[in-house]
Every structure is written in structure tokens, then in C-alpha cells.
Amino acid sequence: MTIRFTEDHEWISLDGDVATVGITTFAQSQLGDVVFVEVPEAGRALTKGKDAAVVESVKAASEVFAPVDGTVVEGNQAVVEDPSLVNSDPQGAGWFFKMTLANPAQLDGLMDQAAYDAFVEGQH
Amino acid sequence: MSSETDSPLLVTPLNALHRELGAKMVPFAGYDMPVQYPLGVLKEHLHTREQAGLFDVSHMGQVILHGDGVVDALEKLVPGELKALKEGRIRYSFFTNDQGGILDDLMIANRGDHLFLVVNAACKVPDIAHLTAGLPGIEVEYLGDDRGLLALQGPVAATVLARFLPEVATMPFMSMVNASLKGIPVTIARSGYTGEDGYEIGIDADRTEDVARLLLAEPEVAAIGLGARDSLRLEAGLCLYGHDIDTTTTPVEAGLTWAISKRRREEGGYPGDAVVRRQLAEGAARYRVGIQPEGRAPAREHTEIQDANGQTVGEVTSGGFGPSANAPVAMGYVTAGNAAAGTPLSLIVRGKALPAKVATLPFVPQRYYRG
8 A cells, every 4th residue: 555645735545446535634733623524426537736625624615636637436425424534533534535546657746655744844 | 814914923912922822823914813722723612602712812903092072073983872981881883984884893992081992903003093183182092012902701701800800790791990900900891702701801011921821820711812713703793804894884784783873873973974874764785694504515705695596696704614503604795685584595615506594693692791
């Protein structure tokens, strides 16, 4: 299983042919209490860097971008029902959607854990 | 809620304390202010509704007006009933322009030998210029950053403050006194911006942190940031200047005519009085209303509002999630024909029309002290 990160603080974890996408622990800590989540429907085509989902805190709305090109397999209804999962378990039960990849090589352009940790360190 | 600026940020007397408490600081109205503490906006909001929250509002403008005829003079700038304002009492009012638009909203207290004003941080420079130009012969004394202001808000605010000053427990809502809190001279007003009972405490800048620490040491009191201050006032149906009211909105459109007495409505004598009088007689073309989205998606400021036929009828001016309402809540302006409670509306959020209704304000009951 490979996990990669974007500069917009999404994570993508590939397991076989299906990748799971969410926002990072750092991202949720910056957002604060998440009160609303909108996830994409199965079958929707996603384009790298374009809107894929929505996450809203008490104060502000943010977009979640597709880390790579592909097609949505499933949106996580659990975070729609209980948006606080994004805060309590952002890189686990708080995932946003699962997708298949149009071009798996795009993952190579994303950051690995060490690179992302250094990137976040630079944000402070 | 942000206010961008290239100049160095001003700081309040509590800046070091905010950092010590782990606040996330943001620029607001030219000041470096705490938007939230480690508790987070949601819990800070709920804590204030359940217990007591302490807010640093030292960025607001505190102004003293001295001089003969100050009451008559200030009535020429605001539509508030000041002649009937008794000593020790406070009134909410607003500066109007010649078109009846609102230049700022403010609190005015009659302190006997002077009037005490609290104006919005972002408006204080133009307000002071407006006062100086509009009140010839009156001394306009801006207390500036020499003076701090704290708000203690919530259902146990009175219990907490009465531990130090028993007499505050029975202070009327919208009254103001001088007091000595552990030897520190303070002014105490029973007022606030959350819909809850509470106080606003004025203190010399060099003692503001001492008072804040005394209050924060009480078990029911938590430090609350600007994020929760905004969601609390929105649920309480209170206007935020620059968003829900501004120079393009009149008091009639904004639903603030309760703040204009019968005498002031009849006599006028403030900027824009003819516009206000005409709108009172004939109705305004649009009104500020509460808006209750039916789903879970918040509708933010500037969200387009449509009627049942898809016609644009207005715009959201404040919107977000109400932690106590446990639902999205909003305010905005709609055309007069769509302003009745229960009117179905659509909110255009990310290109989708989401169903909503005109709601009666406030979203949560106001719990001011009524004796």
C-alpha cells in the first residue's frame, strides 16, 4: 500500500486498483471543527487538481481536490452523516472517497510521507 | 471576517496572554486577534451558551464625549433616543448617512457628566472623524489603546462576576457602572454580542491582563475567540457591521427600527431621516431576514437567494453553521414580497439550488437579564 500527499493536504492511499482519498491530520487541524462534508457520487470522473469534494468548518468552506485523474468508486457516507470523523480520524475512518486511477504514474509526482512532513514543517 | 492590511498589526493588551493560551491569531480590523483557542470554535461556542466565555474585545473603539449639549448634539448623528436615556443606561444605535445608510452601529451610555461610546474596530477612525466634524464644541476623546475591553458572556457570567462584585448580579440589562475589581478600577456594562446574559468590562490597558487572568481562573470561564463570537452573534440574530449592515442598508431594511423611538421617528433630525420616515410609512423594497437552510450545507456570505420561481431575490450577508442550532443558519436581504417567515427560498451553493425558508430571528432564544 502506497500513501502519497498533495500540496493541498490531501492524502491518497493505493491498495490494488483502488485508491482512497482524504485530507491530512494537518489539514483538519487547520480547518478546525468540520460540520459539513460533501463527497462525489460513484462514477464521477475526476481531474487532478480539480474539485472533488467539499469540507466545511464552522467558519469556512474548503474544496478537496482530486490528487490524480480517475473515476469515483464510492463516496464515504459515514463522513456525510458524521463530519466530525474528519477531525477524529482524518487518515482513517474520515476518508472522503475511493477512486480508480486513469494514470497511476501520476502518483510519482506526489510527495511521500517524509517529503510531506517536511512540507508541513515549512508551513509553520 | 478577515481584514487584510500591509501595515503592521496592532495588538491588544492581551496579545501575550492569547499566545500563552495557544490561540490561533489572525489579522482582524488591523489587529492581531485570536480566532480560536485549542478548544476550537465549536466547543468555544457551546461553552459560552452553557457556562461563560471571556472575549478580548479591546480592538473596539471606546470614545468619551464631553461638553454642554452633548446629548442634543449626538442626536443629530444617530436616530437613537438619547434625551430619554437615563444616567447609567446604555442604548444601541447607529450613525446614518444622508441616504439613511448605516455608517456604523454602536453602543451609547449616559455616564452623567459624559457619554461613553463603543464603536466597531474597523470603523473607529472614520467614526472619530465623523464625531469631530459633526459635534462642534464637543470634546471627542478617543481612549485608544490605553484602554482594554473584555466581554464575559454566558448563563453563569453573572454568578462568576458576582464572586468579585456582588452588586453586578442585579444590574439591569443595558446599564453601566463604575466598580473596583480586586482594587482595579473598571467600568461594567451588562451587555454583549452573543444573545446571552453577560458583561462588558472596561479596564486600563496595563491592568486588562490582570482582570482577564482573574476571570479565567474561575472554573466556568474559558477564553473564546472571534470565530465563536461570530457564530454566537449570528445565532442570536445580531448584525455584523460591514456584512449585514453597511452604508447601502437602512435601519428599516435591516429590521433595526426597534432602535428608533416614536419621538425620533416623528421628529427626525438625523442624517437620512426623510428616507427612514418614507420607508417606515411605505415599506422598504427589501428586508434583512433569518434564513434556515433545510439541509446540512451552510450557505456563506454572498450566496445568491432565489424565490420559488428561480428569480434572484437577494443575497446572504452572514451564513455558517450554528453549533447550538446544530444546523446551518444564515441572514440576508430578500425582496419585501419574500420576507415573511416561512417563505420558501433557494440558496445557490456551488451551482446547486438548495431549499431554505425565511426564519424568525433569533435562531436561539436571547437570554438577557430581565430582573
